[in-house]
Amino acid sequence: MRSRWYHQPLFHMAGAKHEKKAGWLELFFDLVFVAAFIQLGNGLSQKVSVNQFVGFVGLFTPLWLSWTGFTFFANRYNVDDFLHRMLVFTQMFTVGAMAITVPRALAGSHTGFVLAFSASQAIVATLYFRGYKHQPLARDYSRHWAKVFAVGAVIWLISALIPPPYNYVAWFLGVSYIIVTPFHRHSRLLAERYPLDLEHLSERYGLLTIIVLGESFVKMLGTLAKDKNPALEVGQASFALLVICSLWWIYFDDVAGSHIRKKPLSQPIWLYGHLPLQIGLTAVGVALSKITHFDPTQAVEAKYRWLLCGSMGMTFLATALIDSVTERRQAELSDHNRIVMRIFSGLLIILLGAAGGTMNSFWFMTVIGAVCVCQVAFDMLMAPFEESHFHDQSVPAAEVARGVHAKRIPQKRYQDPTKAIRKGTPAGFRKDLYAFFIEGSWIRLWWTMAISYLAINIFFACLYLLEPGSITGARPNSFADAFFFSIQTLSTIGYGSLWPDTIYSNIIVTIEAAVGLLSVAMATGIMFAKASRPRASxxxxxxxxxxxxxxxxxxxxxxxxxxxxxxxxxxxxxxxxxxxxxxxxxxxxxxxxxxxxxxxxxxxxxxxxxxxxxxxxxxxxxxxxxxxxxxxxxxxxxxxxxxxxxxxxxxxxxxxxxxxxxxNHRFVDVLSTLEDGRMMIDYSVFHHTLPDSASESGSSDDAEVSPPGKE
The missing domain is CATH 2.60.40.1400 (G protein-activated inward rectifier potassium channel 1)
Structure with a gap:
């Protein structure tokens, strides 16, 4: 029994006896951030511009750091007394104050937001200081982080006294000091000495991602509720739901299901990779609330187009950054394939921001939706099995001693051992794309080639459209002409009606021609190797x-x-x-x-x-x-x-x-001799059998023949 008024904080590390789960106080703490993110999204939604987006990122980062600071403390300490709850409630009030002052901060009045964030950091420092004072274990760790958050709080407090634009420098220094500290050698040594509970952290950041995606739903549904066209509402809601569900799939089927590699800087990169990821997810909700309101026959306005493409591109690239330091738990393909997939998808989406002005919103949203669907399909192909499908068939030693082991041997039908599920295969020994296609079906290869062909041509078409007038003979700002010119270049056709007219377009043509030659060589090699594999019939x-x-x-x-x-x-x-x-x-x-x-x-x-x-x-x-x-x-x-x-x-x-x-069965005879002396084998009865008794009686012609699978 322990006192609810006060008890000693217990230091927690990975490998502890008791598994750490997100507590009710942590979940309650998360709720205040829902309001804060909604306020940030509303501020960006009211005025979409580059300056407003920069302000949005500048305010999102302190909020995210406030949540991260408390989450890491909760990961390290087990404490739930009256004093701790009062400190957490006070920090929730500071976060609420930050949410309330977001509109004024976006308008240029930052004092309230700065003071609230400074108080939030001071409370985190106080939590660590309490751990240092009352818990002898890991005092060097708690002292280090108490100092870090205290210094950050002081820098932000001082920035409230500095007039603009110099106060932004103090903001940058205060945020940078906290962000850079985990990369410092002393911080990494402490992290090695006192390992983090990564399962708990993965759960907490997954919950924050759910909050961010929920904010996207709120924005999207709030906008669609005001639309007067029911038919248009269905199409817009379907597109928005497809994008949000795909982003959910990418995170929880990839990031949340991966192990952090045991390499230098892997943990800080994993941590700060979530910052642009969650900024992008929040901005996607704002962009969807704008784009789904437009006429499908008209082009999407540039600022909303760039907001969606920029935020989705940021999300994909941030996912690639996290993937670079994680290892997929159950996957058939090597992990570097998912990194390449995320990077290419992110760059393609960003290029669509430039090319989207040349197509109506229907085709613009169709291409983006296709990219999202391809992400889901890729994840399913890469990891067709999940952890819950594996069951431990081992027999406890006590049962072996009692002679119970015979009952525990699985009596199920065993499958082909070459089709066995390989659990925990090291990433370096998994299938590469060549083996993936050679061993797979022709349908898999054809679909992959078709999707890759379209994606490459869309990518280069967007590059051509970055410079207006770069293609002679093409209609101004025509995505279709740029796309078909890319097809001609990739396949080295060249009909003569379209050709590059600037240095920039000639450089892109040179690159695309090289990509085309390499792609054709690779596709031809894979197809030839697959078609020429000797197979015994x-x-x-x-x-x-x-x-x-x-x-x-x-x-x-x-x-x-x-x-x-x-x-x-x-x-x-x-x-x-x-x-x-x-x-x-x-x-x-x-x-x-x-x-x-x-x-x-x-x-x-x-x-x-x-x-x-x-x-x-x-x-x-x-x-x-x-x-x-x-x-x-x-x-x-x-x-x-x-x-x-x-x-x-x-x-x-x-x-x-x-x-x-x-x-007690025999096979039916399948060999016979034709009138011209040739042999004939009848495969229609190759698997049929008949009872031994019928054969022994000499009446096999009249006996009932058993087809395969029948007695």
Whole structure:
């Protein structure tokens, strides 16, 4: 039991016994920032301009630092007594004062905002000073950060006494001092000595991102509620919802689901990467509230177009910055691919700010929506599985000692081991794009090529439009002409009606021509490699049979050469995957070779019946076949041979699960001789079987044939 009036703050580090979660006081503290962000968004919405946006960023940063200062203290200390709550409530009042004074600060009257922020920083310093005074552990850490926030508070307090524009210099120094401190060597040494609880920080910054995205919803819905056109409202709301949901997906499927790398400066970069990210998300909500109000047949006004493209570009580039110091938990592709994707998308969106004046708002929003959809599709392709799909199948030692382990062995049907989910693969050993496309489907490759082709041409079309009149023969400010000129340049067509007319456009043409040559070479190489991969057209029977052959029990299946190509010097190997337990009770899964009556043939063109005798030399000898044996997991088959068509060695493989076993069945004969003496193989009944009794009675023609999967 501890006193609610006062108790000693407990210092918290990563690896503590108790998992730290966001407390009710932290969540209540977040609510005041909802009002502050709404006030900032309203101020930017009333007057969209470069100066207003600079003021918006200048006020957002102190608010963000105020939230971050308290969040880091809450990450470090476990305390919830009366004194702590009073200090937090007081800081909430200072943040509320900052929110109230935002309109006056944007109008040029900064004194109230400055004093409120200075008081907020002083309270954070007081919290750290209390930790230093009452908690002996990590006093060097609490003393360091108490000094940092105290100095920041003093600098801002002094700035209230300095007339403009010199007060902005004091602002910059006060903010910079706090921002730069985590990069200092002493701060990094303290962070290494007392590791942060990164799970708690990730949760807290995720909650702040939810708040920022919520502000975007408020702005967008507030504007649409005033619209008089119901049909237009549906389209505008759909576009705005698509953008906001995509941004949510990018953060919570990427940033929030990644581990911070253990490299120098990774933690400060991750931390301050959230500042431009959340500035961009807040500004996106303001921009959506403006753009969705315009006529789809008219071009979007420049200031609103640049606000949306600039804020979304900032969001994508900030995400790329965070991705550069994080590692995706479960992903098939290497992490550098997502960094490249975010950077290219951010630059493309920013260029659309220049090109958007040449298209109506419908096409402008369509392109932006397509970029957002591509982000979601990329994340799904990069990480098709999530952490919750993995379950620990390990058996506690106590249960092994009691003999319970046999019950815990999974009895589910095992899948192809080549399709296994690889958990925790190091980023450097994941698939690159070449392997991703070679192993994937043709549809994946075609869609990627089509989207990349359109994206590259849109990117270069935007570059051409940065300089009016750079393309001779093109209509003034025509995005369509610039786009089609880019297609001609990328593919080196050149019909002669459009050509570059300035040094700038010739430089862009030179770059695009090089990109086109490299892109064609890469696409051609991937397509040729994918199309020319040798594939053996081998058909394995869907069932393996437990039957008798020459009076002894055997395990049998068959293989067919469906294409009928010359497959010479063919070898086949069969292995059984069997569950066993060591003398110590440890569960192991071993591979045992199954000896065959014939494992090699000089040529293989029709059908090959594979037989494994179950005698004393077989690892399956003595198995009770009345029920599906729990020890036998699967039977693996590999067949290799030299294909005369490809002139290369080809292989085929198949996995038989124990559920594929049929007892006392034989295969239906698939070989016959035509009247002209030629052989015929009938693959329509290749998988069919019939009971041994029907075969033994000599009435196989009248017996009921069992198709695959039926008894």
């Amino acid at each position: 081998l058909v394995f029977s869907e069932n393996m049979l437990l039957t008798h052959f020459n009076g002894e029990p055997v395990l049998m299946f068959r293989v067919g050469n469906a294409r009928g190509s010359d497959l010479v010097d063919a070898h086949i190997s069969v292995s059984g995957l069997i569950d066993e337990f060591t003398h110590e009770g440890q569960h192991v899964r071993r591979i045992h070779d199954l000896k065959l009556l014939r494992s090699h043939t000089p040529f293989f063109t029709l059908s090959w019946q594979i037989v494994h005798p179950i005698n004393e030399e077989s690892p399956l000898f003595g198995v009770d076949w009345d029920e599906l044996p729990s020890e036998l997991v699967a039977v693996s088959v590999t067949l290799t041979g030299h294909d005369g068509t490809y002139g290369q060695t080809v292989y085929g493989r198949h996995i038989y699960q124990k559920e594929d076993l049929r007892i």
